[in-house]
Amino acid sequence: MNAIVYQKFGNTAVLQSIDQPKPIIQSSQILVKVKAFSINPMDWKIRKGEMTLMSGSKFPKHTGTDFSGTVEEIGGSVSGFMKGDEVFGVVKDMMKEGVSAEYVAVPASLVWKKPSMISFPQAASIPVVGTAAVTALEKMGKINSQTSVLVNGATGGFGMFLLQLLKQRGADVTAVTNSKGVEFAKKWGANAVIDYTKENVLSQSSTYDIVIDLSGKMGYKAAKQIMQSKAIFLNPTPKPIEIPVSFFKNLFTSKKHIVIVSSPSTNYIDVLLGAVKDGMQIEVNKVFPFSQYREAYQYTEQGGYIGKVVVEIK
Numbered sequence: 001m002n003a004i005v006y007q008k009f010g011n012t013a014v015l016q017s018i019d020q021p022k023p024i025i026q027s028s029q030i031l032v033k034v035k036a037f038s039i040n041p042m043d044w045k046i047r048k049g050e051m052t053l054m055s056g057s058k059f060p061k062h063t064g065t066d067f068s069g070t071v072e073e074i075g076g077s078v079s080g081f082m083k084g085d086e087v088f089g090v091v092k093d094m095m096k097e098g099v100s101a102e103y104v105a106v107p108a109s110l111v112w113k114k115p116s117m118i119s120f121p122q123a124a125s126i127p128v129v130g131t132a133a134v135t136a137l138e139k140m141g142k143i144n145s146q147t148s149v150l151v152n153g154a155t156g157g158f159g160m161f162l163l164q165l166l167k168q169r170g171a172d173v174t175a176v177t178n179s180k181g182v183e184f185a186k187k188w189g190a191n192a193v194i195d196y197t198k199e200n201v202l203s204q205s206s207t208y209d210i211v212i213d214l215s216g217k218m219g220y221k222a223a224k225q226i227m228q229s230k231a232i233f234l235n236p237t238p239k240p241i242e243i244p245v246s247f248f249k250n251l252f253t254s255k256k257h258i259v260i261v262s263s264p265s266t267n268y269i270d271v272l273l274g275a276v277k278d279g280m281q282i283e284v285n286k287v288f289p290f291s292q293y294r295e296a297y298q299y300t301e302q303g304g305y306i307g308k309v310v311v312e313i314k
């Protein structure tokens with residue numbers, strides 16, 4: 001089968017297409033014929049060698065984490081699936097495995113039936129950022145119409161899910177986005193929208209109960225000036241040292257710094273599919289053919305897109 005791998009850390013030039021044997025499944029696994037996989041910032045952070053503490057430095061490495069496709073083969077101890085079922089899922093070890101291939105072997109517990117109302121590219125967009133968005137909601141605690149939330153980076157993959165989930169729960173959301181995202185943020189229900197290319201969110205006078213930074217550029221220290229006295233700052237891109245340090249500092253400050261580490265599971269996927277039924281939209285900005293995998297990564301790494309970017313295997 002055809003697979004995309006890399007043999008050293010670097011930019012998209014290190015990605016190469018190779019021929020390798022189809023994976024052999026264990027009894028608890030399913031072999032999926034991949035139809036689509038989505039691109040996540042984590043893919044290129046790992047490829048560029050920015051996460052070696054967790055990814056290790058063993059090569060070759062595959063890329064891509066969440067996928068959709070059809071069931072090709074079912075392990076002996078797996079029930080509830082049939083050959084040909086339309087499914088989506090995620091690899092078990094996001095740091096060391098990848099789905100950028102024609103077939104992928106994954107634990108059945110991380111494969112879910114694809115509802116017919118969503119396409120393969122949309123389904124492949126859900127697990128990583130959708131789960132992160134639900135995890136962020138859990139960290140926020142009780143939310144109602146009095147809860148003011150600032151989502152910085154509100155129309156990328158994570159933001160698209162989070163903004164709509166927050167609105168389904170009635171929060172008062174301010175979305176910070178690029179110019180192209182302004183209309184999307186309004187469509188997804190944001191109460192206020194700030195175009196970060198025109199206005200510095202840190203220079204305005206409003207303060208919030210919750211600030212979440214999905215751009216990785218704001219940081220807790222800067223965010224404090226737009227946080228109310230007992231507000232929380234949610235950080236899904238912590239540096240390793242920030243995890244213990246924020247825990248310790250939170251004991252002494254009323255403005256909390258909370259890191260997010262998410263891990264997909266059926267409970268999260270159920271919440272997300274429920275939200276889709278209730279009208280949550282999954283915007284796939286661009287679908288690239290498998291042969292253009294380098295272009296897909298280059299396009300995504302430049303930013304400026306809305307929602308998700310997906311690679312499709314025909």
Ligand SMILES: NC(=O)c1ccc[n+]([C@@H]2O[C@H](COP(=O)([O-])OP(=O)(O)OC[C@H]3O[C@@H](n4cnc5c(N)ncnc54)[C@H](OP(=O)(O)O)[C@@H]3O)[C@@H](O)[C@H]2O)c1
Pocket residue numbers: 040041042128129132152153154155156157158159176177178196214215216217235236237260261262263302303304305307
């Ligand atoms: N901890 C976890 O479990 C977890 C899980 C999933 C994702 N993440 C992380 O969460 C982050 C967001 O993920 P994602 O998939 O949504 O990434 P994404 O699609 O790249 O979205 C990031 C968004 O931030 C915007 N942005 C860039 N600079 C900005 C600025 N100065 N002010 C406001 N917004 C700005 C980007 O806009 P432009 O396109 O204009 O640059 C983009 O829309 C990533 O770093 C990802 O690695 C963490």
